[in-house]
Amino acid sequence: xxxxxxxxxxxxxxxxxxxxxxxxxxxxxxxxxxxxxxxxxxxxxxxxxxxxxxxxxxxxxxxxxxxxxxxxxxxxxxxxxxxxxxxxxxxxxxxxxxxxxxxxxxxxxxxxxxxxxxxxxxxxxxxxxxxxxxxxxxxxxxxxxxxxxxxxxxxxxxxxxxxxxxxxxxxxxxxxxxxxxxxxxxxxxxxxxxxxxxxxxxxxxxxxxxxxxxxxxxxxxxxxxxxxxxxxxxxxxxxxxxxxxxxxxxxxxxxxxxxxxxxxxxxxxxxxxxxxxxxxxxxxxxxxxxxxxxxxxxxxxxxxxxxxxxxxxxxxxxxxxxxxxxxxxxxxxxxxxxxxxxxxxxxxxxxxxxxxxxxxxxxxxxxxxxxxxxxx
Amino acid sequence: xxxxxxxxxxxxxxxxxxxxxxxxxxxxxxxxxxxxxxxxxxxxxxxxxxxxxxxxxxxxxxxxxxxxxxxxxxxxxxxxxxxxxxxxxxxxxxxxxxxxxxxxxxxxxxxxxxxxxxxxxxxxxxxxxxxxxxxxxxxxxxxxxxxxxxxxxxxxxxxxxxxxxxxxxxxxxxxxxxxxxxxxxxxxxxxxxxxxxxxxxxxxxxxxxxxxxxxxxxxxxxxxxxxxxxxxxxxxxxxxxxxxxxxxxxxxxxxxxxxxxxxxxxxxxxxxxxxxxxxxxxxxx
Numbered sequence: 001x002x003x004x005x006x007x008x009x010x011x012x013x014x015x016x017x018x019x020x021x022x023x024x025x026x027x028x029x030x031x032x033x034x035x036x037x038x039x040x041x042x043x044x045x046x047x048x049x050x051x052x053x054x055x056x057x058x059x060x061x062x063x064x065x066x067x068x069x070x071x072x073x074x075x076x077x078x079x080x081x082x083x084x085x086x087x088x089x090x091x092x093x094x095x096x097x098x099x100x101x102x103x104x105x106x107x108x109x110x111x112x113x114x115x116x117x118x119x120x121x122x123x124x125x126x127x128x129x130x131x132x133x134x135x136x137x138x139x140x141x142x143x144x145x146x147x148x149x150x151x152x153x154x155x156x157x158x159x160x161x162x163x164x165x166x167x168x169x170x171x172x173x174x175x176x177x178x179x180x181x182x183x184x185x186x187x188x189x190x191x192x193x194x195x196x197x198x199x200x201x202x203x204x205x206x207x208x209x210x211x212x213x214x215x216x217x218x219x220x221x222x223x224x225x226x227x228x229x230x231x232x233x234x235x236x237x238x239x240x241x242x243x244x245x246x247x248x249x250x251x252x253x254x255x256x257x258x259x260x261x262x263x264x265x266x267x268x269x270x271x272x273x274x275x276x277x278x279x280x281x282x283x284x285x286x287x288x289x290x291x292x293x294x295x296x297x298x299x300x301x302x303x304x305x306x307x308x309x310x311x312x313x314x315x316x317x318x319x320x321x322x323x324x325x326x327x328x329x330x331x332x333x334x335x336x337x338x339x340x341x342x343x344x345x346x347x348x349x350x351x352x353x354x355x356x357x358x359x360x361x362x363x364x365x366x367x368x369x370x371x372x373x374x375x376x
Numbered sequence: 377x378x379x380x381x382x383x384x385x386x387x388x389x390x391x392x393x394x395x396x397x398x399x400x401x402x403x404x405x406x407x408x409x410x411x412x413x414x415x416x417x418x419x420x421x422x423x424x425x426x427x428x429x430x431x432x433x434x435x436x437x438x439x440x441x442x443x444x445x446x447x448x449x450x451x452x453x454x455x456x457x458x459x460x461x462x463x464x465x466x467x468x469x470x471x472x473x474x475x476x477x478x479x480x481x482x483x484x485x486x487x488x489x490x491x492x493x494x495x496x497x498x499x500x501x502x503x504x505x506x507x508x509x510x511x512x513x514x515x516x517x518x519x520x521x522x523x524x525x526x527x528x529x530x531x532x533x534x535x536x537x538x539x540x541x542x543x544x545x546x547x548x549x550x551x552x553x554x555x556x557x558x559x560x561x562x563x564x565x566x567x568x569x570x571x572x573x574x575x576x577x578x579x580x581x582x583x584x585x586x587x588x589x590x591x592x593x594x595x596x597x598x599x600x601x602x603x604x605x606x607x608x609x610x611x612x613x614x615x616x617x618x619x620x621x622x623x624x625x626x627x628x629x630x631x632x633x634x635x636x637x638x639x640x641x642x643x644x645x646x647x648x649x650x651x652x653x654x655x656x657x658x659x660x661x
Contacts, residue, residue, distance in 0.1 A: 063555055083558040096556035100574050110560035163560065 020069035047220035089160035104140035271335025292369035410627035419621025429628035450530035458538035466546035521603030545579025
């Protein structure tokens with residue numbers, strides 16, 4: 001299929017992990033990872049520290065050799081290929097810029113390593129171009145320690161992309177920047193990726209960063225892939241509790257299946273109330289967990305009319321936090337425990353009596369929640 | 377009473393200032409004055425103002441020549457042996473063994489250099505290594521009391537002083553820089569030349585400077601392993617001040633040594649600045 005517009009990723013595979021496992025002594029850092037990276041896409045590895053995301057990236061770069069399994073880049077098995085012969089480049093977390101070289105010398109370093117040698121004039125032209133790309137044209141002769149953190153990051157980026165790698169690897173490159181600079185850098189990075197069409201693989205523990213930048217996200221936990229999909233898929237259809245918990249916020253409740261119909265299931269919650277949730281087919285368990293996003297729930301005063309088919313869960317307000325456009329409620333239900341509800345500010349204006357201690361109704365529309373798959 | 381910033385500064389500098397004034401500047405001044413004087417008839421110093429002592433310097437040419445060849449040679453030899461060792465300790469050894477091996481490097485310092493140098497007399501003497509050569513059929517090898525013996529003693533005695541600064545520089549080197557170099561297409565041997573070596577230069581410069589300056593003043597090792605045949609300026613000074621009691625000439629020799637040392641160190645520092653990367657925490661000179 002050739003339906004992609006501009007530089008949007010297609011289905012073509014640029015790299016592939018095949019049952020790739022990495023052990024460090026007794027520690028299983030990566031456990032049978034199998035996935036494809038599509039040419040031109042922005043793929044993020046997302047997970048808490050120690051989940052294996054950095055190990056996966058380092059295996060792709062060639063800094064770690066898989067204990068078992070394979071890694072292919074452009075169809076070629078990379079097993080015995082050392083890092084210096086792989087067509088990928090990395091932006092390091094601490095940038096790892098060479099302190100004994102100028103900004104321009106750093107950027108041209110990769111080009112100078114080419115054998116047969118690249119012409120000096122060609123290197124100079126490419127470096128100049130790369131400097132312009134990261135808006136550092138005037139800074140070529142500066143020393144690295146004369147550059148700010150944000151500028152160093154851009155040098156590191158230029159040093160990698162000037163080599164036109166098949167995949168650009170980014171190891172938490174924004175972790176050391178302050179919030180404002182980080183947002184700016186994320187935008188720039190995204191623009192750059194779109195205009196160059198290079199495949200980007202980003203490792204991050206910042207879910208907002210992953211959600212806002214990636215074409216696809218690979219959620220990892222305990223060395224394994226928990227789920228891989230578009231940000232929307234992960235948010236709306238988390239495969240299991242781990243993903244639901246890690247991406248965005250979720251109320252997670254246990255219940256029992258009463259009946260199933262189409263893509264829906266009726267679940268009995270503790271306390272005797274039923275809710276209707278989306279349910280993947282083929283799951284035959286009876287006791288299940290369901291997730292519902294705080295913004296998918298509604299709040300109503302005890303006297304308000306409730307639409308047919310909606311479930312009402314009585315609960316007491318334990319905290320109300322003003323978040324600007326939304327109000328976050330933490331409530332406690334006698335049967336279900338704590339619940340979070342996110343109410344748009346406009347909707348809250350229509351409510352009465354919502355202070356701490358007030359007894360309200362949490363409203364659950366049919367299909368608002370999702371039945372979670374078993375964690376493997 | 378609160379001190380002004382200026383008063384605090386002077387107060388902090390006073391102990392070291394007095395120390396230097398009393399034990400460095402004053403003796404230097406005395407030596408300088410003596411060097412223009414004459415030898416007293418019964419030995420020691422007689423006041424005067426003459427350049428005679430300086431004119432007489434060529435009489436100690438051999439001592440200067442030996443010092444000026446064996447000190448740089450010894451420094452170079454120590455560097456060539458110390459660098460691989462420091463590299464091994466800083467980069468290749470697992471952290472479990474590192475401390476043990478580092479301690480082993482300084483273990484020789486636990487006994488006096490005098491005793492250790494005497495040990496070399498036996499090793500290099502007729503019944504030591506030359507006997508081994510004899511045994512395999514190479515006859516007539518003489519080691520003790522040669523420049524080579526002095527060189528061995530120098531390298532042996534000063535190796536730890538060379539190893540540690542280089543070790544520290546290599547240890548401090550961010551290993552991620554080597555990964556970055558590999559990532560950008562550099563095979564390991566080339567990244568050693570392009571990254572490791574230049575970034576460890578501050579350690580090399582500190583080590584060579586340290587060893588070289590100390591070697592210029594060395595007298596013990598040549599005295600023991602050179603057997604009076606290979607003598608340094610240091611030995612000449614010992615002789616002039618303690619044996620022949622020609623203090624005026626001794627002072628002139630001492631001043632000449634200091635001047636030569638200042639010139640060499642300054643030139644070397646200039647060279648060093650060109651090599652070092654200019655960053656404050658990397659460059660030491």
